[in-house]
Amino acid sequence: MTDDDRSDRVLMWQTYVQTAENTSTRREAINRYMVPVHLAMMASHFVLPLNELPHIVIGIVGMAVSYLWIALLDAHRKINDAKYDIIIALEEDLPCRPFDMESKSTGIDTGLRKYPPLTQLQNRAAWTVFVVHLLVIVTYALAWTLA
Template identity: 30%
Template sequence: MVREPKNDPSDRDVLEIYKMLVEMADRVSQRRQSANSFYLTVNTAIIGGTAYLSQSTFGQLSKWAVSCAGIAICILWIRAVVSYKSLNAAKFEVITALEERLPVSPYRDEWTILDVDGDGKRHKPFHKTEVLVPIVFMCVHAAQLLAELPWQALIEWLSILY
């Protein structure tokens, strides 16, 4: 796709675009936090529901289904975290590129301070911690699922086969 050449925007226009991009990045971060709150609430409800089902007379299949649903929700949560991370990364790449046209570069300076050596050891990005939460929930759902398996029947069945 060939783009039409545009008139070079003025410094004032660049500053306004910069402000808009920073605001958009902040909104993405707010949506990301809302999504995390949603997934946290859903997973907490699912764990509570599974605990309730384990004390009820409902069939074992329903307990498995709820635990599998929890695992599926966690997979979707991880995908959302990764998606928001890549969206923010793209936005900040555009922001830092635009900073080259401004008299100051606060985002680039911030990252320079956070990672002086450029080795990533001083600062760990939030998404690396953030993605651990759904993994922990996934382990809880898997443990609930494994707890409901009829282990004695499986062992007997395997002993018949071998």
């Protein structure tokens, strides 16, 4: 590989690292937006009287927003997975392979992770909120029909 080819490869590597970082930043922004939205919806249940229909509507909206959150997290995970595959492929001809070394030291490439992936934790949080909204719907629907 010539020096010009290696220089081009380094530039492509840097570009992909930056775009992967940007994708992660967007995912963090989604989480920073979704958490307060769901907290506000949950807090509204304490303000409304028990037998009000809006509880069910808020629960349905909360489930829809939770599903959107889950879909966005999944899309960003897939995008970053593809980007990191390309980054590791670009590193093959470089003198140093930091992402490949990181994946080996953390056990990611062997399936023996030393820590849970952040995306998995974020998905669990989104699914938990989805289930809470579902429970709110069921609880208030029962309370409404029994009242």
